[in-house]
Amino acid sequence: MTNQEIAKLLKNVATAYTIKDENKFRFQIIAYLRAADTIGNLSGELQDYYYDNKLSQLPGIGKTLKDHFTELFKTGKVSHFDWAIKGIPESVFVLTDIPGFGPKTAFRLAHEFNLKNPESAISDLEKLAHEGKIATLEGFGEKSQADIIRSIEEFKQGKGKTTRMTLPYAFEISERIIDYLKQNPAVLQVNALGSLRRRSPTVGDIDIAVASNEPKLVLEHFVNYPSLERIIEKGDVSASILVSGGRQIDLLIQPENSYGSLLQHFTGSKNHNVHLREYALKKGLSLSEYGIKTIKTKKISIFSNEDDFYHALDLDWIPPELREDQGEIELAKQHKLPQLIELKDIKGDLHLHSNFPIEPSHDLGSDNMEAMLNKAKELNYEYVGFAEHNPSQSKHDEGAIYDLIARRNENIEHIKTSNYNVRIFKLLETDILPNGELAIGNKSLEILDGTIVSIHSLFSLNKTDMTKRVIAGLSHQKAKILAHPTGRMLNIRNGYQLDWEQIFEFCNKYRKALEINSWPGRLDLGDGLIKLALESNVPLIIDSDSHAVAQMDVQKYGVFMARRGWATKHDILNTLGYNKFAEWLKS
């Protein structure tokens, strides 16, 4: 069962509670939604937390939910959930997936029109709306009927927040919008916030904050964005629009002198803010996007920057990547937050695919080694590793594979004679075959400084066999790094099954590194597994997996993931200088 399916299950329980008795279940509803939020935004699989007995570490998951999940993973269902949603038509849970449909609206419509069939509930409702039947209900009008028709249309097209963007994609959109907003003189400051600022691997909508003393002018400018599709809402200090491609942009505005509170509020996460506000309440303070209110005197302190906002609560400033309610508030109080790794700490990129004609099993790079070295120099790297895919087994015998690798090595030696100031490691990205053997023989491996190993076939292997396969592959003395360890492709496929506890134990014992692959479509490992790996003292390495010079800039995304996983530079191997790194590679 995927995280999204489990999160939906929890939301369904909250929906059912809301319909049955909102007051009685008030706090259960909050708890279920909070847990759903945690799980929906988790970058590791919930099931892995269960296997590692770490469910209780997750915010919002206490004893009761832990027991429910144990039942879920053992039996495939939870009797308490079944009990909770009993009596609510299944159609309701289908309708609540549509933006604008909450529990009350969904239940009311399902009930009034007797929408029994969940398969057809959405199209049945659409038909009723077109027939003008919804506007006749008390509490509904022509406008809400039209809204329902449009919501369903957009939902079917996957617009708004129905589908999530990858982080790098969202980055690009946000930069275009920010450039546009800056054209207006009423805009004094502008930042992308929300999950984008927290560097979440996928982003639902793009949140933008603006400092301005003339919010009306800013809003007017905003809703005239060239690729506007429609205005979702527009008030006095905020607005939401849909832009071409069906992406939702939310804008919030505050005067410059209270911009710090807005940054804090709009960065989230929701769970971080809820926790922070509960913490503040105990000090007699109430937090909002406007500032910090002393409850007794009703006096509001305002903050132009975020540091002061946190300091006013006796907390250190918390990096946005950590604001996921995973204990960061308590550590900020004790001045014990980790010093997170930064992009400038990276001293090399060990996973580069050049265009050297090595006749590989998978895609070849498009630029030559010299061009990639020039770029490495530009990035201030001390060293790189060329790691083309191994020559394909199907087209070459072992001798031919050896010759190709030897020729590539000669090419590298030749380049070394020119002075590039960047040291080179002779690596390779070698497939781990389904039986756990590496795709090239010992003789070929011997002429490498080391090899990256990875899974590129038979993803469907069961957990036990896949774990054995990976460990067998990593066991070779030359195998040093497991590339894109989960095999996930964001929004395309989940990773394969692995027993992480075993993998971590093995990597720690034999000092094998797990890669944080910065490739925009992968971002693999994600932050959840990074955090768990660090708790097991596993060496990590951040690589771009570049197939072209221009792609070498994606390293920042891997650093974002590492930061979200609480990594300091001491946790990441390629922050080491050349000598120390070479020493590890040789070990």
Added chain:
DNA sequence: GCCGTTTTCGGCCCGACTGTTTTCAGTCG
């Protein structure tokens, strides 16, 4: 149902926006 620098019991974030209302309910972040 969760959680702990007033608490293992008794609390539980705060506000914007919209539509259909004459003062609020529902949804969202």
